[in-house]
Amino acid sequence: MDNSEKLQKVLARAGLGSRREIEGWITAQRLIVNGKTAQLGDRVTTKDEIRLDGRVIRYVVETPPAQVLCYHKPLGEVTSRRDPEGRKTVFDRLPTVKGARWIAIGRLDLNTSGLLLFTTDGELANRLMHPSHEIEREYAVRVLGKVDEEMLTRLREGVMLDDGMAKFDQIIEAGGDGANHWYHVVLHEGRNREVRRLWESQGIQVSRLMRIRFGPIMLPKGLRMGHSALVTGEDLTNLYQLAKLPEPKISPTTTPIVRNPPQRFRTKKPF
Numbered sequence: 001m002d003n004s005e006k007l008q009k010v011l012a013r014a015g016l017g018s019r020r021e022i023e024g025w026i027t028a029q030r031l032i033v034n035g036k037t038a039q040l041g042d043r044v045t046t047k048d049e050i051r052l053d054g055r056v057i058r059y060v061v062e063t064p065p066a067q068v069l070c071y072h073k074p075l076g077e078v079t080s081r082r083d084p085e086g087r088k089t090v091f092d093r094l095p096t097v098k099g100a101r102w103i104a105i106g107r108l109d110l111n112t113s114g115l116l117l118f119t120t121d122g123e124l125a126n127r128l129m130h131p132s133h134e135i136e137r138e139y140a141v142r143v144l145g146k147v148d149e150e151m152l153t154r155l156r157e158g159v160m161l162d163d164g165m166a167k168f169d170q171i172i173e174a175g176g177d178g179a180n181h182w183y184h185v186v187l188h189e190g191r192n193r194e195v196r197r198l199w200e201s202q203g204i205q206v207s208r209l210m211r212i213r214f215g216p217i218m219l220p221k222g223l224r225m226g227h228s229a230l231v232t233g234e235d236l237t238n239l240y241q242l243a244k245l246p247e248p249k250i251s252p253t254t255t256p257i258v259r260n261p262p263q264r265f266r267t268k269k270p271f
Helices: 007-013 019-029 122-129 149-156 195-201 233-242
Strands: 031-033 048-053 055-057 068-073 103-105 111-121 139-145 159-161 164-165 169-171 180-187 204-212 229-230 263-265
Touching: 007 019, 007 031, 007 048, 007 122, 019 031, 103 122, 111 122, 122 233, 139 195, 149 169, 159 195, 164 195, 180 195, 195 204, 229 233
Parallel strands: 111 204, 229 263
Antiparallel strands: 031 048, 048 055, 068 111, 068 229, 103 111, 139 180, 139 204, 159 164, 169 180
């Protein structure tokens, strides 16, 4: 029986890129299989040696259906697998997976808490992170300073930052007392520190920032910081539809890939 798979499928499953991106790498002769330059249409098995830009790539065999994890990131954790400064990373408290690995869908900076999604599906991760999808992100932000209507209008219409024009798609007042005030803001980009920089462009200091939504997925109200939950049901379906990918079929007899699985959740209520 032929157990071979298309090269781009294997590398996409490993989270290295989308299948289309990997086809571009093949065309650019960046991939070598068993010492020979890979060609479009090549198939590989576990016995083949695959190299990308000279680096050996571990063959990722077929795994049970992909899963998506919602994590409530605390302040002070970095969004990387390892940190040269020895700081805690978002991967430290994730449940282990058998035959797969968690891939972060986007990032949150050190001083931002809230919703961070992970998946074992490399194709899903790459689709959702691609700028062309313009996925909405919603944040709860506490600001320090006097905010007036003219300022809010500028933030909705767009202001010039160091890396180009930026704006909030929505700004919703969320209450507060004294100098501190809460807003919910929505934008569809993931530029570095974009929410903070937008407010700072108006002379306003951000004293707390929490992401509460990514696309159709809300941060569950009962999910504590440092804890995670599997995304299931309609929420999972909506996420795959957003990425324009078929949802993985999950059989009742399928062995879960998560050991010591976290709680499952469904939510339609905002944070």
